[in-house]
Amino acid sequence: MRAVDIILRKRDGAKLSPEEISFFIRHYLQGSIADYQVSALLMAIYFQGMDAKETAALTEALVNSGETLDFSGFLRPVGDKHSTGGVGDKTTLVLLPLVAAKGMTMAKMSGRGLGHTGGTIDKLACIPGFRTDLSRREFMAQVKELGVAVMGQSPEMTPADGQLYALRDVTATVDSIPLIASSVMSKKIAAGAGTIVLDVKAGSGAFMQDAEEARQLAEAMVDIGSVLGRKTVALITDMDQPLGHAVGNHLEVAEAIETLQGHGPADLRELSLELGAELLAGSGIMEDRHQAKKSLQESLSDGSALEMFRRFVTAQGGDAGVADDLSLLGSSPHRLTLTAPQNGYIGRLDARTVGNAAVLSGAGREKKGDDIDLLAGIRLYKKRGEKVQAGEVLAEVSGSHRDKLQAALEKLSDAYSFSEKPPAPQSLIIERVAK
Incomplete structure (x- = not known):
């Protein structure tokens, strides 16, 4: 079995066997398959996809690449x-x-x-x-x-x-x-x-x-x-x-x-x-x-x-x-509040923008290894569908570093949009997927 043949088969749309997938992962870990060959297989998978059996075989090969936990002797599920x-x-x-x-x-x-x-x-x-x-x-x-x-x-x-x-x-x-x-x-x-x-x-x-x-x-x-x-x-x-x-x-x-x-x-x-x-x-x-x-x-x-x-x-x-x-968790020394610019309903509260604002406050990492401020964050007082009056507090940004909060507040303001009528409700649980 050769790595190049496995890459070729997946490139051409063939289904890989569990033995081929296991071989590839095992020999990659051992250093006998190079990064550039793995990269080629990853790109072939990206374009050709994998069916359920292939994906399960890949998962099993990843599991078998290291240690596992065994709870078979436990009485409770x-x-x-x-x-x-x-x-x-x-x-x-x-x-x-x-x-x-x-x-x-x-x-x-x-x-x-x-x-x-x-x-x-x-x-x-x-x-x-x-x-x-x-x-x-x-x-x-x-x-x-x-x-x-x-x-x-x-x-x-x-x-x-x-x-x-x-x-x-x-x-x-x-x-x-x-x-x-x-x-x-x-x-x-x-x-x-x-x-x-x-x-x-x-x-x-x-x-x-x-x-x-x-x-x-x-x-x-x-x-x-x-x-x-x-x-x-x-x-x-x-x-x-x-x-x-x-x-x-x-x-x-x-x-x-x-x-x-x-x-x-x-x-x-x-x-x-x-x-x-x-x-x-x-x-x-x-x-x-x-x-x-x-x-x-x-x-x-x-x-x-x-x-x-x-x-x-x-x-x-x-x-x-x-x-x-809860005071044992600590509290932030600095706070800024965001207020509603108009009367109406909150039509949208964009989650990604709120998350990015939290990162700016110091609560998140932009890359692995970054320090974070455990006391930084955002408290939302008003969310999608709620009625607000101009000047009412929408949210609060807090953290240990005052100089970070203004940028976070400005980003947070971009997360909110307003409408004259309440938006249509959205379900928290969209769908259940099971066999």
């Missing part, structure tokens, strides 16, 4: 959730303790934020003392004892994916659905979950801005899960405007805690409940999604989800007092 990234998306912080309180194990590996989307590891860093640099042994022990743990992504897992992504980034092959789907799902499968729920964002603040492209990606990832024996469901959700009212790390943690307290914004609560219901029903803990959602609502009302959050924070060295005293 193990689940995982992935979001394709959005603005104000803090559902992981709500979802993990919420479903863990109902008997599901959530073993999550998360990353840091880049660009206009936030990362779970950055958010958790806002909690005093919280550790995400767990060893593999610590992580597995906590998962077994408590049923929930979060750690940073391990470089020992799916190393081939990291190398492929570096090449995709410089060869204009990032936005290929088979390559995106296999990259995402390889990390989920390597992490050992039996039930996977995917939150595929669609809209201006999402990687997939078009709903049809989001559907194709969702279907590709669900197909991979099905072929590789994982119960997988995807929800395509709206990201034309930010999720919740908080954008920025410590503000988002506070909003997640408020949701666990039984308050919080309606859209964040609804999405967390829907994702949680998919996990509980998909794993067999609950009979169906309706029963699961009702049970999860009870966990928010009776305080059991918040108590699980306290135990989760304590287990990872954090100050569980944040669950009852």
